[in-house]
Amino acid sequence: MLPENETLAEARRHMAVCNSCRYCESYCAVFPAMTMRREFSAGDLTHLANLCHGCKGCYHACQYGPPHEFGINIPATFAEIRAQSYAHYAWPRAMGTLFERNGTVVTLAAALGVTLVLLLTMALVDPSILYTAQRGEGAFFRVIPMWLMVSLAGGTFGYAIIAMLIGGIRYWREVGGGAPAPGPIVDTAVDILTLRNLGGGGHGCNDVDDSFSSQKRWMHQAMFYGFMMCFAATTAGAFYHHILGLRSPHPFFSLPVQLGTWGGVLLCLGTAGLIRLKIITDPVPVAKRLVGGEYAMLSLLFLVGATGLLLLVLRHTGAMGVMLALHLGLVLALFVALPYSKMVHGVYRGLAIWRHAREKRSSVMVAAE
Amino acid sequence: MVDLTRVWDVLVAGGGNAALSAAITARRAGASVLLVEHAPRTMRGGNSRHTRNLRALHPAPTDVLTESYLEEEYWDDLLRVTGGKTDEHLARMCIRASQHAPDFLKSCGVVFQPSLSGTLSLSRTNAFFLGGGKALVNALYRTAEQLGIGILYDTEVQHIEVQDGFATEAVISHHGFPERVRFKALIASAGGFQANRDWLRKYWGDAADNFQIRGTPYAQGRLLRDLLDQGVQEVGDPTQFHAVANDARAPMEDGGLAMRLDCVPFAVVVNRNVERFYDEGEDVWPKRYAIWGRLIAQQPGQVAFAVTDSKALHNYLPSVFPPYKANSIAELADLAGIDAGKLEKVVADYNAAVRPGTFQPMKPDDCRTEGLSPPKSHWARLIDTPPYYCHPLKPGITFTFLGVKVSDRARIIMADGKPSANMFASGEIMAGNILGQGYLAGFGMTIGTVFGRLAGEEAARNVRN
Ligand SMILES: Cc1cc2nc3c(=O)[nH]c(=O)nc-3n(C[C@H](O)[C@H](O)[C@H](O)COP(=O)(O)OP(=O)(O)OC[C@H]3O[C@@H](n4cnc5c(N)ncnc54)[C@H](O)[C@@H]3O)c2cc1C
Ligand code: HEM
Ligand code: SF4
Ligand code: SF4
Numbered sequence: 045m046l047p048e049n050e051t052l053a054e055a056r057r058h059m060a061v062c063n064s065c066r067y068c069e070s071y072c073a074v075f076p077a078m079t080m081r082r083e084f085s086a087g088d089l090t091h092l093a094n095l096c097h098g099c100k101g102c103y104h105a106c107q108y109g110p111p112h113e114f115g116i117n118i119p120a121t122f123a124e125i126r127a128q129s130y131a132h133y134a135w136p137r138a139m140g141t142l143f144e145r146n147g148t149v150v151t152l153a154a155a156l157g158v159t160l161v162l163l164l165t166m167a168l169v170d171p172s173i174l175y176t177a178q179r180g181e182g183a184f185f186r187v188i189p190m191w192l193m194v195s196l197a198g199g200t201f202g203y204a205i206i207a208m209l210i211g212g213i214r215y216w217r218e219v220g221g222g223a224p225a226p227g228p229i230v231d232t233a234v235d236i237l238t239l240r241n242l243g244g245g246g247h248g249c250n251d252v253d254d255s256f257s258s259q260k261r262w263m264h265q266a267m268f269y270g271f272m273m274c275f276a277a278t279t280a281g282a283f284y285h286h287i288l289g290l291r292s293p294h295p296f297f298s299l300p301v302q303l304g305t306w307g308g309v310l311l312c313l314g315t316a317g318l319i320r321l322k323i324i325t326d327p328v329p330v331a332k333r334l335v336g337g338e339y340a341m342l343s344l345l346f347l348v349g350a351t352g353l354l355l356l357v358l359r360h361t362g363a364m365g366v367m368l369a370l371h372l373g374l375v376l377a378l379f380v381a382l383p384y385s386k387m388v389h390g391v392y393r394g395l396a397i398w399r400h401a402r403e404k405r406s407s408v409m410v411a412a413e
Numbered sequence: 414m415v416d417l418t419r420v421w422d423v424l425v426a427g428g429g430n431a432a433l434s435a436a437i438t439a440r441r442a443g444a445s446v447l448l449v450e451h452a453p454r455t456m457r458g459g460n461s462r463h464t465r466n467l468r469a470l471h472p473a474p475t476d477v478l479t480e481s482y483l484e485e486e487y488w489d490d491l492l493r494v495t496g497g498k499t500d501e502h503l504a505r506m507c508i509r510a511s512q513h514a515p516d517f518l519k520s521c522g523v524v525f526q527p528s529l530s531g532t533l534s535l536s537r538t539n540a541f542f543l544g545g546g547k548a549l550v551n552a553l554y555r556t557a558e559q560l561g562i563g564i565l566y567d568t569e570v571q572h573i574e575v576q577d578g579f580a581t582e583a584v585i586s587h588h589g590f591p592e593r594v595r596f597k598a599l600i601a602s603a604g605g606f607q608a609n610r611d612w613l614r615k616y617w618g619d620a621a622d623n624f625q626i627r628g629t630p631y632a633q634g635r636l637l638r639d640l641l642d643q644g645v646q647e648v649g650d651p652t653q654f655h656a657v658a659n660d661a662r663a664p665m666e667d668g669g670l671a672m673r674l675d676c677v678p679f680a681v682v683v684n685r686n687v688e689r690f691y692d693e694g695e696d697v698w699p700k701r702y703a704i705w706g707r708l709i710a711q712q713p714g715q716v717a718f719a720v721t722d723s724k725a726l727h728n729y730l731p732s733v734f735p736p737y738k739a740n741s742i743a744e745l746a747d748l749a750g751i752d753a754g755k756l757e758k759v760v761a762d763y764n765a766a767v768r769p770g771t772f773q774p775m776k777p778d779d780c781r782t783e784g785l786s787p788p789k790s791h792w793a794r795l796i797d798t799p800p801y802y803c804h805p806l807k808p809g810i811t812f813t814f815l816g817v818k819v820s821d822r823a824r825i826i827m828a829d830g831k832p833s834a835n836m837f838a839s840g841e842i843m844a845g846n847i848l849g850q851g852y853l854a855g856f857g858m859t860i861g862t863v864f865g866r867l868a869g870e871e872a873a874r875n876v877r878n
Contacts, residue, residue, distance in 0.1 A: 105548035
């Protein structure tokens, strides 16, 4: 459980005001979840914080927002608690400190990832291959041997999954999620896949100021689905390679390249859009300590997408080798950073949304009795 | 930059719902409009920023209101709370026009909660603003900006030059600097005077220092005073205000709705001298809600203490500030700073008088006392299950009733009964025309929107002619 601290005390004070006011009950899932409680343990607050989507609706609507002496600012307070929970549930525990200067950490990971892959490539294959055009079947693997690519990517990704899984399990146990019986999976999936809670109840969020827009939601959707398509592209590539026996580079209109291309485009558009929003948004309802890490992760994702697209464009030229090393280095950095960056929010948010769907269902059942 | 050298068609004094509804309507009708708000931008919107709903007539369910709510029922409700102190013609006109208030506000970007999720039993009669009044005010200001309405924050209208019912010029204080504004028509929408303690002291003496002002501290009534002093006819009892029981630890100003306490019917309430002074179980919400502020205002030190036990804790909304909590009545009295022996006796006498009954928190039940004075006529249960709780209470003033008299076209009426040539009013500053006493939840915003629109239309027409 998060140790008692000032932020939790501050959040508890916020909840006392909100629970008597309740003007924001229709914005998102947080307020209905709040009204189910009167007392707020560290676990409850961690759950509510991870349920919050940071849409800022309740901040701009709050008559108790700064400069009012109550200074209610739910999005910033909850963002801080979220970040604390990422650090607290990190596995191994000691790695939690990486959340402290996350911008630097993610940037360093990117630099190291690229350097490592470049050095390895030069050490393992003839360095001139890096600069000469490689064509035909297996071109990529002449630059970076397949065993190296698979073991690096597979190893880091596997590690990230295990670390995030352990973190997720510890989070669920400590926060008090209850027995993980199959719950309202459909509701949960719909809330996650549509980002319903970034909808402000239908008319959009306060992305920039007190006006409503759905930009953040759409940009995240582009990034999310772009990311997933890139992931699917890799899976399709493996399928082509191992099952169909087709070797890369695949033609432009093949499934892996199509998924990767459009996924990359969406990823770039989404991350660029989110960076833009971050620059122009009203800074008060934002946890300033966390902004660096968010910029770094958004930039890393953008670069992963951008280098992937460049790789596609340049794959028949002499620039392919360097581009491939660059892209792979960034992907490795992303994988390594998954459990120790903003990216873990997917795990905890997903769990919080699932738990809320379960609570909603059981409270409906109680009401019906 | 707002041009203060030109002659504006319409000057709107105030920055709440009534002012914005008027300004937007006048601008849409083609007039140039300057809106002057005393508060800084971050605290703009007067009492309107603390509201949550408005009451609207509707013959059939809408997207924001359930079932139906017709003129006769609305009128009956109003008649009941005002005890007949209303103007039937104006009231019925306002009730009929309230049907279109939600759509008007929607056209200005205000978002309502879908009708199903409405709180309490109010979702039939009242439409709730998504996010409450501040979200509403934000949307109205945004619309006003888009329409090209001039807006001055941090600017007080201090004086209007009036000759024979005709206003020519305003003296304003803009960020502390004196300026003059010329205009063709004035819309006064500057709210009540409830935050002006010196003024309240005239009627209430030193007690006024202990009143909490629930809403904006900018409700100083400066424009109201100025207009009344210049021959505008007044309405409403100047000594009266609407007040509720607030938490005694709330801020003295701007504490808003979350400071009200709803525990009275489930408690016994004593004053500073540890005497009960009124039947806590007299009536259901919302009537009881409205009388307790006044009752506490009349007690010594303007303070009271509601005592309950752990059985009752979940019968009312949680309070922002935690109640005093103790395992004995004597300890509780010590925490609250009142006489322990007396409180023990009050609770013992009360417990002895409680008659068995079936407790029903949502409607007047048969749990009552016998032989106790004053009695507690509903929800009377033994106070015997520790821990015991005590909520300290003070009066929270919502608004004052004094206002300027208006016609059914929102035109200000002069003391001699003649309509002003170019002055109009909307909102709290004229609500006393309809609400002579009492209050109907959601009617303040209805009056502001309906008369705001009327004032805007009339002022724009006045300018054209
Ligand atoms: C806590 C609370 C909750 C409420 N909830 C509801 C509710 O749910 N529904 C409802 O219908 N009613 C509610 N009311 C009542 C409602 O707030 C008022 O009836 C309504 O807001 C009146 O609108 P208005 O525009 O006339 O006044 P206000 O919103 O008070 O606006 C007056 C404006 O005038 C400005 N001003 C004052 N003097 C000057 C000056 N000299 N120069 C320039 N500007 C000046 C002020 O700064 C302010 O912006 C509530 C009131 C309070 C306090
Ligand atoms: C369970 C699935 C997911 C949910 C519910 C979710 C939800 C959210 C929400 C609500 C935000 C905005 C609030 C905040 O900054 O914390 C956000 C931000 C972010 N998400 Fe996700 N997300 C999910 C999965 C992903 C995935 C798969 C990615 C990778 C592409 C991703 C990348 C990001 C990034 C980089 C940000 C930061 C954006 C910024 O700071 O502007 N998310 N996510
Ligand atoms: S954020 Fe502000 S307006 Fe919304 S429920 Fe909390 S206290 Fe009320
Ligand atoms: S910021 Fe948005 S998602 Fe978070 S609690 Fe407020 S309204 Fe809900």
